Amino acid sequence: MPEKGWLLEAKGITKRFGSVEALKKVDLHVGYNECVALLGDNGAGKSTLIKCLVGVHPVDEGTIYFEGKPVRFKSPAEARAAGIDIVYQDSNLVDSMSVWRNFFLAKEKMRGFWPFRFLNVNEMRKETLSAIESVGIKMRSADEEIGVMSGGERQSIAISRAYHFGIKLLLLDEPMTALSVVERDRVTQLLHKFKQTNISFIYITHNVYEVFNVADRFEILDRGIKVASISKKDNPNLTPEDIINVLREAKMRSGSYSEG
Numbered sequence: 564m565p566e567k568g569w570l571l572e573a574k575g576i577t578k579r580f581g582s583v584e585a586l587k588k589v590d591l592h593v594g595y596n597e598c599v600a601l602l603g604d605n606g607a608g609k610s611t612l613i614k615c616l617v618g619v620h621p622v623d624e625g626t627i628y629f630e631g632k633p634v635r636f637k638s639p640a641e642a643r644a645a646g647i648d649i650v651y652q653d654s655n656l657v658d659s660m661s662v663w664r665n666f667f668l669a670k671e672k673m674r675g676f677w678p679f680r681f682l683n684v685n686e687m688r689k690e691t692l693s694a695i696e697s698v699g700i701k702m703r704s705a706d707e708e709i710g711v712m713s714g715g716e717r718q719s720i721a722i723s724r725a726y727h728f729g730i731k732l733l734l735l736d737e738p739m740t741a742l743s744v745v746e747r748d749r750v751t752q753l754l755h756k757f758k759q760t761n762i763s764f765i766y767i768t769h770n771v772y773e774v775f776n777v778a779d780r781f782e783i784l785d786r787g788i789k790v791a792s793i794s795k796k797d798n799p800n801l802t803p804e805d806i807i808n809v810l811r812e813a814k815m816r817s818g819s820y821s822e823g
Contacts, residue, residue: 570595570630570763571616571647571732577624578608578615585611586787588625591765593732598754598764600778602771602810607784609767613734616765617642617649629732640669646731650721652740658710662702663691665709666724694727695720698753715746719753726757733757736767751777771803771810781806785813 571593578586586608593599601609614620616627618636627634629645636642639649649655656665667687674683688705695702700719709717718738725733735754739747754764754777766774771781783791783806790813795801 568594569628570597572628573612573616573625574628575625576612576615576622576627578611578620579623584787586615589784589787589789591782591789593763593765594779595763596758596761597780598758598766598774598778600771600774600781601765601767601784602769602774602781602806603784604769604810604814606786607769608787609769609784610736611787612784613649613736613765613767617647617734643730646729647734648725648730648732649734649736650718650725650738652737655721656709656717659708661706661708662695662712662720663688663705665720666691666694666705666727670728695723698723698726698756700753713743713746714741715743715749718742718746718750722750722753722757726760726762730762732763732765734765734767737769738766739768739770739773747773771806775803775806783809783813785810790816 569592571591573589573591576586576589576591577584589608589612591599591612601612603609611620615622617639618641619639629647634645636645642648657668660668663684672683672687673680675681691705692702700716700723709720712720722733738750742750758764758777766778768774779795781791781793782789783793791809793801793806793809798805
């Protein structure tokens, strides 16, 4: 049974790809209005774990609870309908489409009656601009193509889209990889703002410094095993260097650490 007080709880998640065990009985929980940083080097199992949560990969063992109920999503679309969305480092947006088309992709608003139904373009344009500007992002036009926008603008639009459509848990897979320092700061401010409005996050990264200010708790994976869970609440003097030391010690125990 799930424990009370968690938005999401995953217990004993195991995932195999042939003879390779990518995840080994991993436990993970996320509270309400909480940002959990999922840390580890490449190959630690971070992306595999979140893909198991949203149905990209079926789990081989383990149980997932969302809002206290057992779930086993068959696709990201099912997870999104339940209130879980994922934003990858390329932001899931279609370069050749406009901002409003991306914003309402698979959620288009229609007008008229069958068989004479048409896209309600004007309403979607207005709602897109209103939704994005309501979170402090200035847009030039809802008709602008995503392909000409900066990485920070793209990530901000993807995150604000999830917020607008009532997502309760947002999974961010290396969201800052291609962003400038200014754009990273803008996205971080957006996460801080949304965390105050009943949205929780799992933030996947290998860079402790990038996530330290926004995260409430740090879950550390190494070679598919969860090796530590560190809470800021329980460790008020916690520093990024403390977490780096935990990562280093875990790799030394597993024999995968190298000074080079």
